[in-house]
Amino acid sequence: MIPFKALIIIDKTVATPLYLQIANSIIQNIRQGHLRRGLKLPGARVLAAELNVHRKTLQMALDELLAQGWLEIEARKGTFVAKALPEMKAVKFGSSQSPLVYPEKAGFQIRKVNFRSYSFTNFQTDKNLIITEGFPDIRLAPIQELMREMRSIERIKSFRKYFHYGNPQGTAYLREPLSSFLNETRGLPISPENIIITNGAQMGLYLTANLLLTKGDHVVVGEPGYFTATLTLERAGGVINRVKVDENGIDVDAIEAICKKKRIRLVYVIPHHHLPTTVTLTPERRMRLLNLAAKYKFAIIEDDYDYDFHYDSSPMLPMASLDTHGNVIYIGTLTKTLVPAIRIGFVVAPRNFIEEVTQMRRSIEFQGDTLMEISIAGLYKNGVIANHIKKSVRIYRERRDNFCNLLQNKLEDLVSFQIPEGGMCVWVRFNEGNLPVIAASAYKKGLTMSDGSSYNEKVNYNATRMGFSSLNLNEQEKAVDILKSAMSS
Amino acid sequence: MIPFKALIIIDKTVATPLYLQIANSIIQNIRQGHLRRGLKLPGARVLAAELNVHRKTLQMALDELLAQGWLEIEARKGTFVAKALPEMKAVKFGSSQSPLVYPEKAGFQIRKVNFRSYSFTNFQTDKNLIITEGFPDIRLAPIQELMREMRSIERIKSFRKYFHYGNPQGTAYLREPLSSFLNETRGLPISPENIIITNGAQMGLYLTANLLLTKGDHVVVGEPGYFTATLTLERAGGVINRVKVDENGIDVDAIEAICKKKRIRLVYVIPHHHLPTTVTLTPERRMRLLNLAAKYKFAIIEDDYDYDFHYDSSPMLPMASLDTHGNVIYIGTLTKTLVPAIRIGFVVAPRNFIEEVTQMRRSIEFQGDTLMEISIAGLYKNGVIANHIKKSVRIYRERRDNFCNLLQNKLEDLVSFQIPEGGMCVWVRFNEGNLPVIAASAYKKGLTMSDGSSYNEKVNYNATRMGFSSLNLNEQEKAVDILKSAMSS
Numbered sequence: 001m002i003p004f005k006a007l008i009i010i011d012k013t014v015a016t017p018l019y020l021q022i023a024n025s026i027i028q029n030i031r032q033g034h035l036r037r038g039l040k041l042p043g044a045r046v047l048a049a050e051l052n053v054h055r056k057t058l059q060m061a062l063d064e065l066l067a068q069g070w071l072e073i074e075a076r077k078g079t080f081v082a083k084a085l086p087e088m089k090a091v092k093f094g095s096s097q098s099p100l101v102y103p104e105k106a107g108f109q110i111r112k113v114n115f116r117s118y119s120f121t122n123f124q125t126d127k128n129l130i131i132t133e134g135f136p137d138i139r140l141a142p143i144q145e146l147m148r149e150m151r152s153i154e155r156i157k158s159f160r161k162y163f164h165y166g167n168p169q170g171t172a173y174l175r176e177p178l179s180s181f182l183n184e185t186r187g188l189p190i191s192p193e194n195i196i197i198t199n200g201a202q203m204g205l206y207l208t209a210n211l212l213l214t215k216g217d218h219v220v221v222g223e224p225g226y227f228t229a230t231l232t233l234e235r236a237g238g239v240i241n242r243v244k245v246d247e248n249g250i251d252v253d254a255i256e257a258i259c260k261k262k263r264i265r266l267v268y269v270i271p272h273h274h275l276p277t278t279v280t281l282t283p284e285r286r287m288r289l290l291n292l293a294a295k296y297k298f299a300i301i302e303d304d305y306d307y308d309f310h311y312d313s314s315p316m317l318p319m320a321s322l323d324t325h326g327n328v329i330y331i332g333t334l335t336k337t338l339v340p341a342i343r344i345g346f347v348v349a350p351r352n353f354i355e356e357v358t359q360m361r362r363s364i365e366f367q368g369d370t371l372m373e374i375s376i377a378g379l380y381k382n383g384v385i386a387n388h389i390k391k392s393v394r395i396y397r398e399r400r401d402n403f404c405n406l407l408q409n410k411l412e413d414l415v416s417f418q419i420p421e422g423g424m425c426v427w428v429r430f431n432e433g434n435l436p437v438i439a440a441s442a443y444k445k446g447l448t449m450s451d452g453s454s455y456n457e458k459v460n461y462n463a464t465r466m467g468f469s470s471l472n473l474n475e476q477e478k479a480v481d482i483l484k485s486a487m488s489s
Numbered sequence: 490m491i492p493f494k495a496l497i498i499i500d501k502t503v504a505t506p507l508y509l510q511i512a513n514s515i516i517q518n519i520r521q522g523h524l525r526r527g528l529k530l531p532g533a534r535v536l537a538a539e540l541n542v543h544r545k546t547l548q549m550a551l552d553e554l555l556a557q558g559w560l561e562i563e564a565r566k567g568t569f570v571a572k573a574l575p576e577m578k579a580v581k582f583g584s585s586q587s588p589l590v591y592p593e594k595a596g597f598q599i600r601k602v603n604f605r606s607y608s609f610t611n612f613q614t615d616k617n618l619i620i621t622e623g624f625p626d627i628r629l630a631p632i633q634e635l636m637r638e639m640r641s642i643e644r645i646k647s648f649r650k651y652f653h654y655g656n657p658q659g660t661a662y663l664r665e666p667l668s669s670f671l672n673e674t675r676g677l678p679i680s681p682e683n684i685i686i687t688n689g690a691q692m693g694l695y696l697t698a699n700l701l702l703t704k705g706d707h708v709v710v711g712e713p714g715y716f717t718a719t720l721t722l723e724r725a726g727g728v729i730n731r732v733k734v735d736e737n738g739i740d741v742d743a744i745e746a747i748c749k750k751k752r753i754r755l756v757y758v759i760p761h762h763h764l765p766t767t768v769t770l771t772p773e774r775r776m777r778l779l780n781l782a783a784k785y786k787f788a789i790i791e792d793d794y795d796y797d798f799h800y801d802s803s804p805m806l807p808m809a810s811l812d813t814h815g816n817v818i819y820i821g822t823l824t825k826t827l828v829p830a831i832r833i834g835f836v837v838a839p840r841n842f843i844e845e846v847t848q849m850r851r852s853i854e855f856q857g858d859t860l861m862e863i864s865i866a867g868l869y870k871n872g873v874i875a876n877h878i879k880k881s882v883r884i885y886r887e888r889r890d891n892f893c894n895l896l897q898n899k900l901e902d903l904v905s906f907q908i909p910e911g912g913m914c915v916w917v918r919f920n921e922g923n924l925p926v927i928a929a930s931a932y933k934k935g936l937t938m939s940d941g942s943s944y945n946e947k948v949n950y951n952a953t954r955m956g957f958s959s960l961n962l963n964e965q966e967k968a969v970d971i972l973k974s975a976m977s978s
């Protein structure tokens with residue numbers, strides 16, 4: 001006799017109805033080979049008694065299994081496990097091959113992705129002060145205003161349609177004010193058709209790289225450079241050509257020299273505040289790079305992720321606003337302007353390119369985050385974003401100056417750096433000590449910082465970016481004190 | 490004398506400060522070749538008068554340009570356009586090469602994406618009744634409850650951390666209740682590590698396909714099948730093998746025959762309610778397919794996007810819950826359960842596969858929509874989702890029955906269909922008439938429906954899916970009346 005009581009597992013504390021638990025457990029046992037095809041089940045009354053459930057409950061379970069085709073009734077003979085099911089070898093209880101134990105490993109071959117990029121995963125739980133890279137101070141963000149906009153989608157009847165399927169290019173309701181904003185603030189004479197809303201700058205980069213590159217296409221990036229971008233371009237098939245970045249930005253002579261030898265498909269630049277060194281590309285190099293692009297017909301990705309934050313003059317017009325030949329693909333984001341969790345970014349480019357980017361986005365996800373798009377559109381329209389940028393620039397300028405003073409006064413000759421004209425980080429070179437050791441020691445003392453290992457796998461700059469924007473003046477002092485103590489230990 | 494008044498465009502109605510407008514306009518003119526390198530500018534007083542702005546405003550503009558490096562001062566000689574800038578050929582005003590006109594087309598070669606998939610783009614503006622595919626009735630969705638959860642992220646202090654960078658696998662705060670929910674409702678004995686939250690089911694499919702497939706890998710899909718999935722698999726490099734879907738689901742004998750001839754990497758199935766025909770894969774075929782997967786070590790993508798909606802019995806346990814060898818990659822979504830604009834989907838698989846999927850997701854975007862994830866977690870925890878599913882199933886069952894009755898009574902022999910056991914659509918074959926013509930006529934009369942052309946490029950089924958879930962009983966009657974009138978015209 002089959003030990004149904006042992007086989008069929010019932011848990012009266014969970015929300016799943018009893019009859020379904022019984023039905024599902026019987027299915028699992030069929031799959032495990034404990035209840036074989038053609039097996040005659042005991043009568044409902046007997047089985048109900050054995051499982052200590054009401055007979056009606058048991059009958060519902062049997063009906064369910066009959067409806068699904070796991071069991072079948074033969075007239076005047078009884079209820080059987082369906083004979084058409086395949087023969088199963090019985091597996092041991094609790095073995096890794098039991099359906100009650102989820103498989104530990106995949107039963108097919110797995111390819112490694114090796115996207116070895118920077119992880120911010122622990123930022124939510126890290127109780128340390130954090131100066132890894134630069135990110136906005138979430139305490140300053142206009143969250144209440146954002147939530148008010150979010151609620152309006154429910155409250156305003158004409159907004160209800162936005163709960164429906166939307167446009168993978170991003171809703172026009174956001175692209176319209178964004179296009180005006182970019183025109184007024186960055187001199188981009190664009191229309192909403194030139195914009196696609198992406199999930200942060202990274203998606204803009206991913207889409208662009210994967211659309212432009214096929215295996216073996218030559219790409220130029222700065223050295224040192226933004227490792228995540230390089231990795232993204234590489235994974236999209238690009239062959240990476242590294243060009244030195246000096247105090248005037250990426251070396252355009254070197255790019256020209258490469259163009260004379262190879263067919264270059266794409267140049268990736270961060271002209272406003274180069275990552276990692278924060279330098280700004282000079283006007284003459286900008287214009288020469290644009291001229292080169294027009295001559296050799298390559299695309300320029302202009303990554304301008306922290307446009308808003310420039311402290312000693314107004315932000316510099318992007319190269320895209322000087323592009324007369326349609327070579328520049330301009331990538332921006334609100335992630336640094338508001339809070340990291342708001343993943344609204346954008347790509348600006350000639351319309352025929354944006355159309356293809358939109359199709360590629362559609363292949364990854366049907367649409368972006370419409371509800372957030374509508375809310376952000378509201379914040380543009382009522383001036384909240386413009387005001388927030390003004391306020392942030394004022395506060396971050398003070399924080400930059402204070403942080404640089406602290407580095408200067410407390411660490412003196414231990415480090416060297418240039419005061420950055422913009423952005424959220426200082427590029428700090430360590431004149432003494434080994435940065436990974438210092439970072440590990442600082443972490444234990446309450447300060448989380450990058451160990452600088454990710455800027456290049458082969459070259460050790462013994463330097464890292466330190467973010468000054470998310471810590472207030474007191475926190476900055478504590479952070480630099482910890483760093484000093486980590487360096488002397 | 491240079492006509493500065495004509496060159497420098499100022500618009501006092503826009504928000505950009507005047508001095509910045511002047512500065513940017515001068516930069517544009519340098520780029521256009523109208524103000525050449527080495528050109529001496531008139532004195533600030535003269536230029537201010539010509540442009541009819543305050544002298545201080547003009548001085549601010551010049552300071553800005555000096556700071557950025559576009560201009561330079563030579564002691565006792567005056568202010569010049571920087572000599573280091575490259576020589577530019579002057580372009581005509583208003584020409585497509587003027588930076589004041591955004592380039593119409595890209596200056597580099599563009600690859601076509603040709604993701605010819607279904608577009609839902611117009612659903613937000615379409616005033617017609619819509620029966621294209623099946624989608625939830627947004628009037629039933631628990632939007633107020635969702636907004637309450639969303640607001641709690643701002644209100645509850647311990648939630649503030651979620652504004653920070655998060656985990657590309659999706660926040661554990663959602664994966665935990667989701668894992669319990671899937672365990673209780675679908676018999677999936679998983680833990681949160683077996684889940685990645687994606688942007689809808691499509692991202693799950695994209696990630697999985699691109700992770701599993703390299704160019705030339707053999708893939709099996711059903712015929713007729715879900716065109717968007719086939720396209721996604723194809724674009725990821727898969728060679729598509731089409732296998733007939735009959736009234737019992739995909740033909741497993743045919744899959745076995747292929748396995749004997751070729752190395753199959755992946756089988757894509759929608760066992761619960763096949764798209765488009767809505768049939769359910771029988772238990773014996775499920776078990777045989779699982780056995781084949783274990784034997785030939787291929788992966789099964791089980792797309793279960795409308796799991797919740799099964800009307801004549803409880804939803805069938807997914808194949809994933811019977812998978813003892815780790816072959817099944819299970820894809821689900823809340824898009825059909827709540828509203829299309831909420832793009833929360835998930836993939837369930839053995840942990841070593843989910844780890845790679847997470848890295849690949851990170852390469853596309855740093856993280857998903859954390860704020861929505863937290864809100865949805867709240868709706869799981871307080872039972873709103875479970876209740877909403879119960880309510881929807883009740884209403885949609887009535888709508889299914891009513892819609893099928895209307896088709897039967899009003900269209901009689903013009904169409905044939907099976908009453909679907911679940912999902913949101915009926916697969917309707919047109920016995921007479923040409924579906925694209927009928928659909929075009931219906932559209933003009935106020936009914937938007939698919940013309941059936943997308944299920945296969947080569948085979949004309951003269952059939953389409955009609956969604957019954959989003960229209961109430963009155964609307965359904967109107968819709969079928971329009972359809973009838975379109976068929977007789």
